[in-house]
Amino acid sequence: MKTKEIFIIAQMLLPVFMLANIPIDSTKTSNNKVFTVVLDAGHGGKDSGKYIARTAEKDIALSVVKMLGKELEAHRDIKVVYTRTTDKFLELYQRADIANNAKADLFVSVHCNAAAATSAKGNETWVLGIHRNADNLEVVQRENSVILLEEDYEEKYAGFNPNDPSSFATNLMIQEEYLDNSIEMASNVQTRFSADLKRKNRGVKQAGFAVLRLSYMPSVLIETGFITNAEERAFLKSSAGQKKVAHSIYDAILEYQKNRDINLFILDQVDTGSVDGAVPFQTAADNAIYKVQISASGNKLAPKSYNFQKLPEISREQDGSIYRYFTGNFSNLADAVELKKQAVAKGYKSAFIVVYENGVRRRL
Numbered sequence: 001m002k003t004k005e006i007f008i009i010a011q012m013l014l015p016v017f018m019l020a021n022i023p024i025d026s027t028k029t030s031n032n033k034v035f036t037v038v039l040d041a042g043h044g045g046k047d048s049g050k051y052i053a054r055t056a057e058k059d060i061a062l063s064v065v066k067m068l069g070k071e072l073e074a075h076r077d078i079k080v081v082y083t084r085t086t087d088k089f090l091e092l093y094q095r096a097d098i099a100n101n102a103k104a105d106l107f108v109s110v111h112c113n114a115a116a117a118t119s120a121k122g123n124e125t126w127v128l129g130i131h132r133n134a135d136n137l138e139v140v141q142r143e144n145s146v147i148l149l150e151e152d153y154e155e156k157y158a159g160f161n162p163n164d165p166s167s168f169a170t171n172l173m174i175q176e177e178y179l180d181n182s183i184e185m186a187s188n189v190q191t192r193f194s195a196d197l198k199r200k201n202r203g204v205k206q207a208g209f210a211v212l213r214l215s216y217m218p219s220v221l222i223e224t225g226f227i228t229n230a231e232e233r234a235f236l237k238s239s240a241g242q243k244k245v246a247h248s249i250y251d252a253i254l255e256y257q258k259n260r261d262i263n264l265f266i267l268d269q270v271d272t273g274s275v276d277g278a279v280p281f282q283t284a285a286d287n288a289i290y291k292v293q294i295s296a297s298g299n300k301l302a303p304k305s306y307n308f309q310k311l312p313e314i315s316r317e318q319d320g321s322i323y324r325y326f327t328g329n330f331s332n333l334a335d336a337v338e339l340k341k342q343a344v345a346k347g348y349k350s351a352f353i354v355v356y357e358n359g360v361r362r363r364l
Contacts, residue, residue: 035257036079037072038099040109041065042221045089050114052227057112058087060236064110064224067246072253096214106185106256107219108249109212112236113226121229122200123193125186126221127179128212180296180350181218183322184259184363188252189222196248199225199232204322222249259352259363289356290336291315291326293363294348299323309346312339317361326354333364 041062043049049057062084069080081102083095099107113124186204194201202223212219224245225232235241294308300323301307303316311327318324328339336353343351353364 034079035077035260036081036102036104036106037253038081038083038102038104038107038215039065039069039072040083040095040099040107041085042109042111044084044087047089050112050227052114053230053233055227055233055237057114057227060112060224060227060242061110062087063239063242064246064249067243068108068110068249071246071250075254078257093214099215099217099219104215104217105260106253107212107215107217108185108253109209109219109221110249111221111223113223114228115226116228118228118230120226121232122202123190123197123225124202124205124223125189126205126207126209126212126223127182127186128206128209128219178216178218178350180293181256182212182220183296185218185252185256186220187319188255189220189249192248192252192255193245196251197244204319206322287357288331290328290330290333290364291354291356292328292336292340292343292351293324293326293354294343294351295325296322297325301325309343309348311343311346311348 041058041064043056043058043061045058047058049061051057065082066085069082072078072080079102081098081104083098084090095109096107113120183204190201190204193199209221212221225236227233227236236245294311301316303314303325305311305314308314308325308327313327313329315326315329316323317326327343328336330336330339333353333355340351340353354361355364
């Protein structure tokens, strides 16, 4: 009888022992954290945004956001929060409060562009910054002007002048840890717009938008096109055009989320009997080079160790007006993982690993 019982218990435990000997792939995770996206349809209510030829920016922004939200809501692991779903007026700080209270992973504000020159066209995506060239200042003043419609705005936005975005320079340091991720999301949007909409890519830009300054998470403000341009206005007014714009942003968000998931993982070494104890899985080709990205900024700094907490082997790459800074240069992923730990310990909390294959950089 005892022999039979032992046999039954052994059969029950056999799968457990078998699983215990299977190497764990650290690119898999049981982390079921929901990715929260706050979608902000610009303007609304008494604030129409730019109004041209019976076309209101607020209406286009709301339509695009609702289409975008519907696509995202089909994903179980994505939670969508809206700042507005109707034509109502919201103060800028209220939009940011919604995102902050939701503990959002990403804030996306949708707008339309405008210019005195009706020939101006294309898409651009903005992240927080204090750059003050004439073009930047014109856009940021227009989008910040809603503050002047709010009651007691001097008290609500103490120390911030909507016509002088550099007035919040002292607050910008709070946002530093989010800037790199904001730039990545903005780049995703511009890439998708170029591929899907075949319209002029005006690039990723930085300026002092109040709604981005008040949102404490990676945040972007998307100018979907110029309603002062007759061709783009017709496109943005159409249901088909709005759907294409929404889907491009949807693709950009999914790409951004995928990268966030990958970087939640800690690379654990698994004993598979290898002599040198190497990490047992390959994420890239044998000739790949690994670096750790530690920063992205509009400021051009000398790629020297003393400028980056004495981290080793600093390199710099330029993407448009943005400079990316890296530490390390390895053929071994495990070495890059260790250096990333050092970078995080020295204050670069959003550091992540990138890999170069055949001259192409991608994020791990």
